[in-house]
Structures are given as structure tokens and as C-alpha cells.
Amino acid sequence: MILVSFTFKNNQTTICKCADKRGNQRREMPEYCVTGGTGFIAAYLVKTLLEQGHVVRTTVRDPENLDKVGYLWEFNGAKERLKILKADLLVEESFDEAIQGVDGVFHTASPVLVPYDHNIQACFLIQNYATLIDPCIKGTLNVLSSCKKAKSVKRVVLTSSCSSIRYRFDVQQVSPLNESHWSDPEYCKRYNLWYAYAKTIGEEEAWRISKDSGIDLVVVNPSFVVGPLLAPQPTSTLLMILTIVKGLRGEYPNTTVGFVHIDDVIAAHVFAMEEKKASGRLICSSSVAHWSQIIEMLRAKYPNYPYESKCSIQEGDNNPHSMATSKIIGLGFPVFKSVPEMFDDCIKSFQEKGLL
């Protein structure tokens, strides 16, 4: 398929027409908005959607910060079909312009990985509300309210997390965990798991609003995402992996978690947006492992790095469990990439970028 034309209407709605090799028009490509374009997942999503021929709008907090957004302009098709707009999750109506006129919205922006602290104090909790919980919960409300106003939006895909599924007092009894399971906010509070708390309430709110307002919402629940670094500097989970491999944290997390390749996460998002049969929540995860097992695997393959050797004393995050992926697989999604493959891709990219 080749791209033949783009039609710009009022600088808002862009129709991307595609043709086969004989020049026969085949279909119109929907225009999408991806929130938080500087993020690990969002940047890959923007890149993939551009490669597929879509017109893409993405939001960032500071479009002028070329250190953070510059590499997005290097993606194939970016100069012709990418718009970068300013928006902040904490500012009401901030997303209106970016969302007005698009066919679908991928809401991925959300603060990630504010590390847990077993000596949590009240002030830390207050800080968490400002930096982690409010942007996740109020930000989701703001984005969905812009979607509702826009009228053009046919589907919203929200990036939630397995963190909104797996934190429960009865996790071992109910495992394998599936889409019907929800994290218990009381469990999250008990163990200071504030990221999980925010993602759980944020997703609950998203479902409440979508039902009230008739928005067609599909939620992707990825586990811990691993893969090659695309941005100049690692963020979120890749930053955590790098610090563990380099032994910079002083300890590794006492966490048993599912891992998933970024390629599968991106494919799941596109699938959630474009597959008519996709609905509700979709768990996106390969195997579950404890961080000690991951470090053991990496040390055997890449023995020259220092690695963390001490396990954190954090409790509540190491429950054995497994994630059921039969729903998404049953809808036709291919088998998930393996844990060794995703970490090999990640370590190789760190080496290529001179970070290891």
C-alpha cells in the first residue's frame, strides 16, 4: 500500500488516503491522538502509527524542549503527519485542542515509577498526591472529558496496568489473575503501593465516566514493559532496569511481576483501537518472575555488569501469581514474546547507546 494524499480541513481534521500499487484508493486512515508522547510506550506508539500511515497528534508538557521531544521528529512520516501539542494532565481542558477532530485517542500519559518507600511519612503521601495520584486520576478525567466534548472520537484506548489487577489480599487464592480481577485500594494503602493505587482508581474512574457518557473505552493492562530504548534517555521501567544492572539503587525490588515486550504492548494498543471485537480490559503480559530470577538470568548472559545483589525489604509486592492472557489471545492476538528476548533487546539497546 502507498500513501497518495493528505487532505487538511481547517487545520484540524486530516484525512489520509491510501492506495494500492495501481493507485486505486483503498481506505481512509483514521487520525489518532496519543497523550504523553515523550513516554516510553507513547513514543513507540507514535512511531508505529506514523509507519502505518496515520496522521498522529501527540501531547507533551513542553513541546519546545527538544532534548525530550526532538527524536519524535525523526520518525518516518513525522515531518508530514505528526503534530505535537502542549497539554498537562492537571490542567482542565488542556487536551481539548489535541483531541478535537481525531477519530481515536490513546491515553497513555501518566507518571510512572515513583518508587515505594517503606518509611512512608504523611508528607510523602501528600507529595505522592501531587506528583503521582492527581495526574493519573484527574488527568484521566480531563482527557475523557475532552474526548466527550470532541464528538469525533469513536474509541478511547486507556493504558492501565496489571498494577490495577494484581494487588489483593487473596491474590494467591484467585490466581491466575484475569480481567475480572481488580486491585484492592486498601491493599495498596497497606503496603504503600501508591502507583498501583493511582492506576486502580484511575481505571475505575475511566470506566465510570465511559459508562455515564457513552464513550467506547477499551483498556490495555500491560505488566512491566521491557524492550529496546527508543528515546535518548531511559524513563520509567527502562530506567529502573538500567539502575538495577548498574547496581545504582543499592537493592533490587522485592517484586514478583509479569513482564512484557514493548512490541507486544504496542501491538495490543493498536489491536484494542482497531479490532471491533476488542472490549473491556485486555491483559498484556508474558511470564511472571521475581526480580532475583531476572538478575540471575541477566548475570549468566551478561556477567560484566555489577547488578544489585541485595533484595529490598518491601512487603506486599512479591506474591506469587500468574496473569491469564486467554482473552486477548482468544481474540486473535499472537503469542507474547519471551522474557529472555525482551531483556536481550533491552540490554543490546543500552549497549548500542553507550549506557552500558
Ligand SMILES: NC(=O)c1ccc[n+]([C@@H]2O[C@H](COP(=O)([O-])OP(=O)(O)OC[C@H]3O[C@@H](n4cnc5c(N)ncnc54)[C@H](OP(=O)(O)O)[C@@H]3O)[C@@H](O)[C@H]2O)c1
Ligand atoms: N512502563 C511500564 O512497565 C508500564 C506498565 C503498565 C502500564 N504502564 C502505563 O503506561 C503509561 C506510560 O508509561 P511509560 O512507561 O511509557 O511511562 P514514561 O516513559 O515515564 O512516560 C510517562 C509520560 O507521562 C507524562 N506525564 C507525566 N505527568 C504528566 C502530567 N502532569 N501532564 C502531562 N503528561 C504527564 C510524561 O510526560 P513528561 O515527559 O512531560 O514527564 C511522559 O510522557 C502510563 O499510564 C503507565 O502507567 C506502563
